[in-house]
Amino acid sequence: MLTDRLRQTLRYLLLPGHFVELDQKLASDLARLADDEARPLDDLGCEMLTFALQHRRAAAANLEQWRSLTPRERQVTALTCLGLTNRQIALRMNITPDTVRTHLRNVQRKFGLRTKLELRNALVDWDFQAWQ
Numbered sequence: 001m002l003t004d005r006l007r008q009t010l011r012y013l014l015l016p017g018h019f020v021e022l023d024q025k026l027a028s029d030l031a032r033l034a035d036d037e038a039r040p041l042d043d044l045g046c047e048m049l050t051f052a053l054q055h056r057r058a059a060a061a062n063l064e065q066w067r068s069l070t071p072r073e074r075q076v077t078a079l080t081c082l083g084l085t086n087r088q089i090a091l092r093m094n095i096t097p098d099t100v101r102t103h104l105r106n107v108q109r110k111f112g113l114r115t116k117l118e119l120r121n122a123l124v125d126w127d128f129q130a131w132q
Contacts, residue, residue: 062122065111073110076103078131080116081123 030048034041069077072093079089086100093100104116113119 058122059125062111062126068110069107073103073107075131076100077107077119077123078128080104081120081126081128082132 030045031041034044037044066074066077075093076089079092084092086097086104089100090097104119108114108116108119111119111122113122
């Protein structure tokens with residue numbers, strides 16, 4: 001069911017000498033989606049794999065950046081992603097709102113972002129419930 005182009009794409013994504021066969025259900029689901037969207041299976045499969053790889057690379061980069069944060073920067077980041085305001089974060093951490101802003105500015109710089117919204121969007125899949 002998989003075409004040569006999709007097989008090549010899968011082969012490229014894996015370690016040399018390794019190949020992963022899609023199970024029958026996943027292959028059928030992919031073929032059905034291609035039919036539903038009236039698109040070639042190759043194009044859809046390659047697009048989905050490319051998207052998954054980009055998402056994985058971004059997640060790995062975010063984790064690397066997270067590890068570069070100080071404990072206080074991590075706490076400010078987590079509370080920001082939980083939706084707390086700078087003032088609420090300051091009260092919880094017993095620091096000033098200016099200090100919160102400084103931590104956020106440092107975090108945004110380390111992540112290569114410009115706003116709190118970009119930070120929240122970058123870490124939207126992360127679970128910060130333990131920080132509450």
